[in-house]
Amino acid sequence: xxxxxxxxxxxxxxxxxxxxxxxxxxxxxxxxxxxxxxxxxxxxxxxxxxxxxxxxxxxxxxxxxxxxxxxxxxxxxxxxxxxxxxxxxxxxxxxxxxxxxxxxxxxxxxxxxxxxxxxxxxxxxxxxxxxxxxxxxxxxxxxxxxxxxxxxxxxxxxxxxxxxxxxxxxxxxxxxxxxxxxxxxxxxxxxxxxxxxxxxxxxxxxxxxxxxxxxxxxxxxxxxxxxxxxxxxxxxxxxxxxxxxxxxxxxxxxxxxxxxxxxxxxxxxxxxxxxxxxxxxxxxxxxxxxxxxxxxxxxxxxxxxxxxxxxxxxxxx
Amino acid sequence: xxxxxxxxxxxxxxxxxxxxxxxxxxxxxxxxxxxxxxxxxxxxxxxxxxxxxxxxxxxxxxxxxxxxxxxxxxxxxxxxxxxxxxxxxxxxxxxxxxxxxxxxxxxxxxxxxxxxxxxxxxxxxxxxxxxxxxxxxxxxxxxxxxxxxxxxxxxxxxxxxxxxxxxxxxxxxxxxxxxxxxxxxxxxxxxxxxxxxxxxxxxxxxxxxxxxxxxxxxxxxxxxxxxxxxxxxxxxxxxxxxxxxx
Numbered sequence: 001x002x003x004x005x006x007x008x009x010x011x012x013x014x015x016x017x018x019x020x021x022x023x024x025x026x027x028x029x030x031x032x033x034x035x036x037x038x039x040x041x042x043x044x045x046x047x048x049x050x051x052x053x054x055x056x057x058x059x060x061x062x063x064x065x066x067x068x069x070x071x072x073x074x075x076x077x078x079x080x081x082x083x084x085x086x087x088x089x090x091x092x093x094x095x096x097x098x099x100x101x102x103x104x105x106x107x108x109x110x111x112x113x114x115x116x117x118x119x120x121x122x123x124x125x126x127x128x129x130x131x132x133x134x135x136x137x138x139x140x141x142x143x144x145x146x147x148x149x150x151x152x153x154x155x156x157x158x159x160x161x162x163x164x165x166x167x168x169x170x171x172x173x174x175x176x177x178x179x180x181x182x183x184x185x186x187x188x189x190x191x192x193x194x195x196x197x198x199x200x201x202x203x204x205x206x207x208x209x210x211x212x213x214x215x216x217x218x219x220x221x222x223x224x225x226x227x228x229x230x231x232x233x234x235x236x237x238x239x240x241x242x243x244x245x246x247x248x249x250x251x252x253x254x255x256x257x258x259x260x261x262x263x264x265x266x267x268x269x270x271x272x273x274x275x276x277x278x279x280x281x282x283x284x285x286x287x288x289x290x291x292x293x294x295x296x297x298x299x300x301x302x303x304x305x306x307x308x309x310x311x312x313x314x315x316x317x
Numbered sequence: 318x319x320x321x322x323x324x325x326x327x328x329x330x331x332x333x334x335x336x337x338x339x340x341x342x343x344x345x346x347x348x349x350x351x352x353x354x355x356x357x358x359x360x361x362x363x364x365x366x367x368x369x370x371x372x373x374x375x376x377x378x379x380x381x382x383x384x385x386x387x388x389x390x391x392x393x394x395x396x397x398x399x400x401x402x403x404x405x406x407x408x409x410x411x412x413x414x415x416x417x418x419x420x421x422x423x424x425x426x427x428x429x430x431x432x433x434x435x436x437x438x439x440x441x442x443x444x445x446x447x448x449x450x451x452x453x454x455x456x457x458x459x460x461x462x463x464x465x466x467x468x469x470x471x472x473x474x475x476x477x478x479x480x481x482x483x484x485x486x487x488x489x490x491x492x493x494x495x496x497x498x499x500x501x502x503x504x505x506x507x508x509x510x511x512x513x514x515x516x517x518x519x520x521x522x523x524x525x526x527x528x529x530x531x532x533x534x535x536x537x538x539x540x541x542x543x544x545x546x547x548x549x550x551x552x553x554x555x556x557x558x559x560x561x562x563x
Binding site for chain 1: 318320321324325328329330400401402404405406407408409410411412416562563
């Protein structure tokens with residue numbers, strides 16, 4: 001098994017009396033896209049700044065690409081690209097000139113990747129224009145181009161979809177997935193666009209008030225949420241009695257025309273089969289059946305609004 | 318890295334290009350004024366070029382070149398933090414010390430570039446335009462002109478860079494650098510009221526001594542004094558850059 005590309009062990013960061021990050025430990029495996037989620041002010045950007053050596057941790061250790069941060073930050077960041085908070089540039093220089101400046105600081109053969117990076121984010125045609133003439137979306141793409149100059153194994157992108165229009169968001173998602181699937185890069189991405197993260201990320205980490213409250217794969221996270229079944233039956237009263245006897249659902253709501261909405265934890269395939277079989281055996285005619293999972297957004301809101309979590313869900317990695 | 322930093326400094330039209338044009342225009346005004354005065358009263362002002370032209374050009378460059386150098390230096394110190402580009406320089410993996418050192422060299426080069434055309438124009442017109450033998454310029458005087466014009470501007474540019482590096486926004490960086498350089502350093506000459514030794518170690522006295530002044534510390538000691546002044550401000554700025562969180 002490959003070594004983690006990012007390891008955080010008991011990381012805390014305090015600003016005066018404020019604890020921005022509290023005892024965060026987790027690992028990011030190479031070749032994965034990890035969504036880093038949390039409400040505003042939850043410590044997402046602070047932790048990213050610590051991971052990039054821009055800020056010091058108060059306690060705990062961070063290792064990136066096997067090198068400790070900040071002790072060996074130069075080696076650690078050799079092949080790490082990043083956008084932090086928002087991409088910033090010299091507005092009076094062109095997009096290409098900004099990348100040329102960055103490439104000189106990166107060193108090595110970064111200069112030879114400028115045209116390729118601009119092409120990768122579809123900015124070749126506008127690369128000669130001054131950055132002050134760029135839209136926010138173009139600056140975001142230029143930020144990604146800059147982060148590609150050192151051929152990064154790891155991309156750390158803080159809210160990179162900000163300012164993108166719907167078409168740009170889809171394009172951006174496809175670009176991120178291609179970094180992971182075709183290039184084999186690892187992407188660590190913070191975003192508040194939960195639907196996008198659900199489509200983009202393999203793994204999710206949720207932070208709240210500086211604490212890591214959940215970390216696992218997107219499938220695990222969504223599966224761990226409440227799930228519901230919608231049924232339409234010919235005898236709702238008998239169906240409700242049967243389902244309560246089974247004890248598999250936490251609530252049943254009757255709708256129009258014999259429809260029932262069942263809610264429960266983890267209504268998996270086995271439970272769904274058991275429910276329908278029990279109804280049929282009780283003499284209830286099942287006309288329609290559909291199963292629905294909570295979206296990542298619903299799950300996120302449930303977690304970050306302080307609703308109790310099943311302890312088995314926590315730290316599923 | 319130095320070339321890239323120089324590009325970011327010289328690309329700022331307001332401070333660099335505008336500043337360079339401003340200094341050039343003041344030297345042009347001095348040249349035109351000398352020519353006009355000569356033409357109006359050739360008996361009283363027999364030389365068009367020569368010493369009077371050289372002194373006039375040096376005064377203009379000394380006064381306005383230093384102001385523009387302060388602007389260039391202070392902005393070079395504060396701009397990356399104020400603009401948010403500093404964090405992107407740090408995450409390239411470049412050492413903060415290297416980033417800062419490149420900036421120091423780039424500021425010195427930028428100030429020299431800014432002064433190059435006005436200094437050359439002043440020297441050229443002083444030598445080429447007609448002047449009396451008494452107004453003739455020796456090679457030593459020409460070297461003094463170059464040295465004085467450059468040294469004051471570079472020193473105040475670097476000190477302003479150190480001050481700018483302590484600031485997180487450009488306005489205060491420029492304001493404090495101007496107040497320190499133009500307001501505070503001359504005030505330090507009041508130290509002569511207490512002690513000649515203290516007065517001799519002030520920045521202005523030391524600079525004056527190594528640009529041909531006759532009083533004060535021995536020239537090597539004055540040079541060391543200037544280096545210490547510059548190093549102190551650059552050192553404080555370097556410490557800030559090394560420790561700051563971006």
